[in-house]
Amino acid sequence: MDTLLRTKGLRKTFASRTGPVEAVRGVDLDVKAGEIFGFLGPNGAGKTTTLRMLATLLVPDQGEAVVAGCDLIKAPGEVRKRIGYVSQTGGSDRDMTAAEDLLLQGRLYKVTDPQKRAKELIAALGLTDIARRKASTYSGGQKRRLDIALGMMHRPALLFLDEPTTGLDPASRAQLWDEIRRLRDEGTTVFLTTHYMDEADELSDRIAIMDKGTIVAEGTPRALKQQIAGDMVLLGLSGEETTGERALALLRDRDYVREAGYEQGAGCDQGRLRLYVRSGETVLPDILRQLDQARIGLASVSLSQPTLDDVFLKQTGRSLQEKGA
Numbered sequence: 001m002d003t004l005l006r007t008k009g010l011r012k013t014f015a016s017r018t019g020p021v022e023a024v025r026g027v028d029l030d031v032k033a034g035e036i037f038g039f040l041g042p043n044g045a046g047k048t049t050t051l052r053m054l055a056t057l058l059v060p061d062q063g064e065a066v067v068a069g070c071d072l073i074k075a076p077g078e079v080r081k082r083i084g085y086v087s088q089t090g091g092s093d094r095d096m097t098a099a100e101d102l103l104l105q106g107r108l109y110k111v112t113d114p115q116k117r118a119k120e121l122i123a124a125l126g127l128t129d130i131a132r133r134k135a136s137t138y139s140g141g142q143k144r145r146l147d148i149a150l151g152m153m154h155r156p157a158l159l160f161l162d163e164p165t166t167g168l169d170p171a172s173r174a175q176l177w178d179e180i181r182r183l184r185d186e187g188t189t190v191f192l193t194t195h196y197m198d199e200a201d202e203l204s205d206r207i208a209i210m211d212k213g214t215i216v217a218e219g220t221p222r223a224l225k226q227q228i229a230g231d232m233v234l235l236g237l238s239g240e241e242t243t244g245e246r247a248l249a250l251l252r253d254r255d256y257v258r259e260a261g262y263e264q265g266a267g268c269d270q271g272r273l274r275l276y277v278r279s280g281e282t283v284l285p286d287i288l289r290q291l292d293q294a295r296i297g298l299a300s301v302s303l304s305q306p307t308l309d310d311v312f313l314k315q316t317g318r319s320l321q322e323k324g325a
């Protein structure tokens with residue numbers, strides 16, 4: 001796949017009363033044409049600042065970038081023609097209908113046949129029933145869909161969405177995810193920021209996780225979870241007192257086990273053995289066989305897949321969900 005966006009060493013520092021804030025501290029990114037690229041990180045990580053630089057709204061202090069085939073520093077005007085940008089607050093006018101707002105946007109961007117393009121987007125983003133109502137009457141989800149339609153009016157190759165589903169109810173989020181997938185399937189590359197790990201996981205073909213101005217992990221959600229965290233097998237043990245130690249000694253050195261830990265139980269509960277393994281479903285039969293042959297009693301077994309939060313936790317020592325993470 002062709003690269004549609006590439007950055008190298010992008011940096012931005014803001015002056016503030018309490019001293020300089022290094023919002024973005026050397027970011028390298030590579031986004032392929034035709035993918036949904038998710039940019040995940042906690043509040044204040046530097047996602048919006050990066051996005052605003054890539055959308056030509058902020059000038060980087062250092063670094064270089066090619067965005068939609070044009071040099072960001074030397075030709076920001078050309079970049080602007082090829083991208084769409086939807087900010088957290090959106091760009092729609094409350095006093096206009098969707099149809100009016102889209103036509104105006106079409107004229108501003110000198111779109112050929114703006115009527116036809118507006119009709120296409122109204123249908124594509126599920127706005128048909130409300131297109132002739134003022135935007136002030138729209139629900140949160142309807143307004144976001146109009147904001148995205150406005151960002152798409154000039155047929156950009158690359159669409160930037162800054163936290164597109166923040167504040168939406170679960171049904172509206174799911175609907176918006178479908179619309180974003182449809183845009184991707186029709187050929188638009190989508191770069192979105194989010195602080196929801198489920199959103200990054202479900203929606204993105206690839207993601208970068210940002211923390212404190214730098215990228216701490218990058219890849220497909222599946223590969224990141226597999227490479228960094230692995231699957232977790234939790235074994236509830238039963239039997240005599242030495243069971244836990246025997247089980248740990250037996251399994252700790254199997255080649256598929258990356259990390260093993262044992263938590264002591266009480267009474268006839270002989271505690272829990274926690275194993276981090278490369279591919280849980282494939283190695284579980286061997287684990288059970290080993291325990292059976294050694295006559296180690298088992299009260300329960302569970303296998304859980306890691307989440308992107310586990311990836312973030314491993315990389316930063318903090319949870320994405322912690323306040324102020």
Ligand SMILES: Nc1ncnc2c1ncn2[C@@H]1O[C@H](COP(=O)(O)OP(=O)(O)OP(=O)(O)O)[C@@H](O)[C@H]1O
Pocket residue numbers: 014015016021022023041042043044045046047048049050195
């Ligand atoms: N204009 C500014 N002046 C001073 N500091 C700023 C400015 N804009 C952003 N910052 C600071 O830069 C850091 C990164 O902010 P940014 O908005 O890029 O983070 P974010 O990851 O998008 O967060 P959120 O998820 O909350 O939107 C924060 O510490 C923020 O306070």
